[in-house]
Amino acid sequence: MAKKKANLLEGAxxxxxxxKFKGIIIEPIVENCIxxxxxxxxxxxxxxxxxxxPAIKWKNGACNFATHVKASIDKAGQVKLNPLKASKRAARGR
Ligand code: SF4
Known part of the structure; x- marks a missing residue:
């Protein structure tokens, strides 16, 4: 079950x-993370x-820790996301 992580950045x-959190700068997520x-x-x-x-995580391919997509790199070096992600995105756009 998903835990509530609201306090994970406490003190940031x-x-x-x-x-800034524990001395490092944290950047917001990117679209692929949604x-x-x-x-x-x-x-x-x-x-x-x-x-x-997160932007760096996606720059050289797909984030290997993503929980929402199974992403892979095709032969041309393009990131491919599975259809679940695409359909979710389409649903949101309506
Ligand atoms: S684990 Fe990867 S996909 Fe998930 S939020 Fe972090 S950078 Fe984004």
């Missing part, structure tokens, strides 16, 4: 560079509980 503070169970919210923004910089 917002700075000009981003959210739906992942590792997302935590802090003051209305969403962050990853596993990586401080």
């Amino acid at each position: 503070e917002k700075t000009e560079k981003g959210l 739906g992942c169970e590792r997302i935590v919210e802090f003051e209305g923004e969403k962050y990853c509980s596993s990586y401080p910089r």
Whole structure:
């Protein structure tokens, strides 16, 4: 069962560079992260509980810790997400 992670970033503070937590700057999640169970919210923004910089996680392919998609890299080096993600995204757009 999904645990409530609301307090996971307790003690974090917002700075000009981003959210600072335990001495590191945490950047918000990226679009590919939406739906992942590792997302935590802090003051209305969403962050990853596993990586401080989600954008980097997706830059070189798919995030290997994503809980919401089975992503893989095809032969051309493109990230492929499974249909579950695509249908969820379509449903949200309606
Ligand atoms: S684990 Fe990966 S997909 Fe999930 S929120 Fe973090 S960076 Fe995004």
